[in-house]
Amino acid sequence: MYGLELAGEQDAFAVYEAKSAAAGVELVAPGLATAGSITDRVETLAYTRRAIELLGRTDADVESARALLRAAPIEREGTVAVRARDVRGSSGISTQRAQRELGSVLVDRGFAVDLEEPDHVLYVLFSSGEVEADEIALGRVPDVVGDSLDVCLVGWLAAESTRDFTERKPTDRPFFQPGSMAPIDARAYVNVAGAGPGRFVVDPMCGTGGLLIEGGLVGARVLGVDVQEKMVRGTKRNLESYLSDSASSTTSVEFGVVRGDATALPLCDSDDTGTQTGTQTDTDTVDAVVFDAPYGRQSKIARHELAELVEGALAEAKRVCRSDGRTVLVADRSWREAAISAGWEVDAVFCRPVHRSLDRYVHVLTGAAEPGRENSP
Ligand SMILES: C[S@@+](CC[C@H](N)C(=O)[O-])C[C@H]1O[C@@H](n2cnc3c(N)ncnc32)[C@H](O)[C@@H]1O
Known part of the structure; x- marks a missing residue:
């Protein structure tokens, strides 16, 4: 015990x-x-x-x-x-x-x-x-x-646990934009998503790459997508700084960043029947999708209305993620109904205060449901 x-x-x-x-x-x-x-x-x-x-x-x-x-x-x-x-x-x-x-x-x-x-x-x-x-x-x-x-x-x-989060303050990274997530929270979210060695984790709206840095540091292979070229270039610099061979005294991890739309990800459908062991057999199979949706304050909501963007991203996450994989969606409001409509089971939603005028809703979504099916809790 x-x-x-x-x-x-x-x-x-x-x-x-x-x-x-x-x-x-x-x-x-x-x-x-x-x-x-x-x-x-x-x-x-x-x-x-x-x-x-x-x-x-x-x-x-x-x-x-x-x-x-x-x-x-x-x-x-x-x-x-x-x-x-x-x-x-x-x-x-x-x-x-x-x-x-x-x-x-x-x-x-x-x-x-x-x-x-x-x-x-x-x-x-x-x-x-x-x-x-x-x-x-x-x-x-x-x-x-x-x-x-x-x-x-x-x-x-x-x-x-290694308490080195302050060494990666967003303002100290090669590329910084306001609204970047605190490393301690990003770490918690990738852990909840199941990131770790042998796992492939995708952030379809990667911003400055905070979630990807922490996902890579716990050993996952990470891929970032963002609609803005500036973010793609900036995240590449951030990942090189924290995850490349030269940055790490331990094992380095594979990472990539591409420009794209979260509602039309440049990834194949997942056609697996679920990986029970957690050891990856198909290197293209996404084990977890984790993302921080725009808050409609600082982030540019490119190409879509916010609801259309989040609904589309949830459906894409469902399409690319292995059937027993997870999605963790962080947002400034509850997207529970949208997640259910996209075919996810809602395992938990936590409401976490960030500051006086901002709460973060952390949705933990698991596979298995058919799109549109009502589920609990
Ligand atoms: C809240 S920010 C992510 C912040 C990030 N977690 C960080 O720590 O920097 C949301 C990101 O979504 C991106 N975005 C907006 N619309 C998008 C779309 N259609 N496809 C992909 N990314 C999009 C924005 O460019 C922005 O970088």
């Missing part, structure tokens, strides 16, 4: 993203979840900071955490450090006191403390408060929403 320390303020969305890297994820308190198992994809998550191998779960107070640690079986050798976190400042616990007291339990149990380079790091994660459902327009509401919770998770650090 594992514990997850979530990031951001929107737990339902963080849990949803975490499911791309872990199984059996359940929210247990504000900013805290548990999982039955994790994969190495945890390192790519935007809204999960770390995963710990659980020793146990108790109330959010230092005495209970100490009692849990005294009784827990520990099959580890080497030096240790204890790190306590008052997640979102919700519990009011003194983390210094928690570190001191749980550290002394480990010393009593024969461990040497090394704060600089410990062999094992014990995390003690405290959280209290009510889990809110405000951000959910539609989706699977976690069971604990509305409950007042008081939880401490104690466990050994198993994996941490």
Whole structure:
């Protein structure tokens, strides 16, 4: 069993993203979840900071955490450090006191403390408060929403996500335009879409390429399409800067950007029957489409009225995407009905505030429905 320390303020969305890297994820308190198992994809998550191998779960107070640690079986050798976190400042616990007291339990149990380079790091994660459902327009509401919770998770650090999003600030990229998406959000959206090694991800309205950069950095092959030549040239520069051999010390990924219309993509129909393993057999088969529709504020809505553009892009996504693939559509309003009409199943819609006058609706669409069929939720 594992514990997850979530990031951001929107737990339902963080849990949803975490499911791309872990199984059996359940929210247990504000900013805290548990999982039955994790994969190495945890390192790519935007809204999960770390995963710990659980020793146990108790109330959010230092005495209970100490009692849990005294009784827990520990099959580890080497030096240790204890790190306590008052997640979102919700519990009011003194983390210094928690570190001191749980550290002394480990010393009593024969461990040497090394704060600089410990062999094992014990995390003690405290959280209290009510889990809110405000951000959910539609989706699977976690069971604990509305409950007042008081939880401490104690466990050994198993994996941490790489928190390097500020190194890719849109304004620092070779090509920048106002309205570019924050890298942390772009990462979450490509994860929700299922991007990763062996996957082919298409953004049919790529703008400055924010989604493609994050898709490529998690290992997917990425293709961008935009109707404006300026965006195509700019995105190429951005992808070269972050995804080419010279930009990456790890493996480089294939990427491409072409000028085109999202309602008439330059891609073949998907004629597969679904890929169960996630390993790609047909390199032209699109595994996921992810896009950020124009908001009618900054972005140019070229060639089409907005509804015509989004409906056409959803239909094209359905045409090119493998039958068990996904589309993630980000927009300033709900396009749920349009998605259903285009033949998608709506798995979830999250409403995420960006600033006072802008909410982003994040639609997670899955295959399988016949065009026009009504579905749930
Ligand atoms: C909201 S922006 C995408 C922003 C992008 N996520 C980013 O971070 O830069 C929408 C993009 O859709 C493009 N667009 C508008 N109409 C289009 C069409 N018919 N086909 C393809 N792209 C289109 C615009 O040129 C714009 O770059």
